[in-house]
Amino acid sequence: MSVAKRVSEEMECELGDKVGYAIRFEDVTGPNTIIKYMTDGVLLRETLREPDLDQYNVVIMDEAHERSLNTDVLFGILKQVVARRRDFKLIVTSATLNAQKFSNFFGSVPVFRIPGRTFPVNILYSKSPCEDYVDAAVKQVMSIHISCPPGDILIFMTGQDEIECTCFAISERMEQLEANARKAAAPLSILPIYSQLPSDLQAKIFQKAEGGARKCIVATNIAETSLTVDGILYVIDTGYGKIKFYNPRMGMDALQVFPVSRAAADQRAGRAGRTGPGTCYRLFTESAYQNEMLPNPVPEIQRTNLGNVVLLLKSLNVENLLDFDFMDPPPQENILNSMYQLWVLGALDNVGRLTSLGRKMVEFPLDPPLAKMLLSGDELHCVNEVLTIVSMLSVPSVFFRPKDRAEESDAAREKFFVPESDHLTLLNVYLRWKENQYRGDWCNDHFLHVKGLRKAREVRSQLLDILKMQKIPLSTCGSDWDVVRKAICSAYFHNAARLKGVGEYVNCRTGMPCHLHPSSSLYGLGYTPDYVVYHELVLTAKEYMQCVTAVEPQWLAELGPMFFSIKDSHTSRLEQRRKQKVEMTVMEKEMEEVRRSQAETARKSRDMEQVARIKERQVISTPGYRQPGTPSRTPRRLGL
């Protein structure tokens, strides 16, 4: 937006006239607009309406080196547009040296090099691998502070926990220093920054420190690209960062600490050269940089759930996704798995074409199961309630739990609990907030993130607009929330789990162990339901289900017939108890369906056939679940 504003001033016109911008919740453009700044996500959505982007003559893809999911999908689409339209020009700008790769992808197009406007940065490596990078970073800060000329310091750490430890350790060292010298040391202002930090504390890194103190900013990789602080002359780089990986076979996300790429390390170093010649202290060896770090980060498209991408490309009539021209193709298994997921949800038919449900789903900027949940809400007459839940699931967790007030905040959270469902708990939170006029101070009092709730409200209103356009009425079930659980079940039965022990479940289909998280409203209840569905499975200390809802087993059979059917067991005993007990089993039905689709597919579409084949393999040899390696405890050493 700020770029659009500057350019419109330059062109002496109102913002939104000749020069405008569009981001998710805002479109400031008009009939006169000739230059439009927008995010890659907005452009990608526009391709749904206009696959050839007829209203544009030139598209400039900026920051292409960041390789966001949307940018990578757009590359494939734009390549086709360039081939189809003679009157269309594409310019790609990238900050890294792999321009040749972009050029090759688009058919050896010319490359122009524009020198950067930054100062040189002197890079210093560790002589030997460091055992503990928090400790090493603290020592380096002290050494800079004592002996180097004025200039602020930026440290890269992997996450919130480490940042807090580092800040604490630095302030301790400062106290020691003053005690030993028996006088005040030069002041040092220690400032943490990460995305979950409340905004007022975030803003501090941009303010001038009190009394002209040197600032020491301890950051996640939010400071690598998302925000830029001037005045930094010293960067301390641990060489690590957290990266999220999706495992399609287990249907699980894991956030783990990995060495960053050489490109990322260079980007971090560059942060020292914005105000003047700077220095970057790398807490790893030069040999680690040369031999152990990847040249570039693994592009997002290769490590993420592709449900959205597949749905979008299918609606652009891409017939065989396995042949789609990706610059770096995602693992085939990810594509096939996402297609299978969409087939299970009823968004793709047996030959891999979009169904009418799928066409409705693609309109919503949501992950496919969430879009399906919304549409099920329509069928079950509880759109209003599901809409809120879907919006709450589209933002980071709204529960605020500061370390020093853990018990207090837990108690506050428990007040919102709906015992049988975390989803309904989210609905409850939103409704209470609404009752209190969407007030910010009310959020603070109840340990809720205002930012998150406000975002949820924005998402909700955007989705409501789309519902209106699709002529879907805003039905409500009032206080009968059982039907809402059914809507949740209809979109998440692939994430159904059966009770196995205390707080311990197994995924009904894969046998994958899944645990209730202690923060769940179902945790520590006197009873635990026999069947639940969960929003997602995340590997941390254990495989934890995030956001869990109790479901009736009959629903699973009714809504997920390709996986489940009801088998009466021990009928006589059950009659005695006058209670029908049902047992869910992974049924042959899935196999039949898959085989049928395979036969049908052989004629028509190749990709769905491959889905069927792969699924068959998986079902026959139920994937032996491999215990994950020692999970993400921070490895504080690069190389072995």
Added chain:
DNA sequence: GAGCACTGC
């Protein structure tokens, strides 16, 4: 009895 790098629609 325990977790969250970062965007984006």
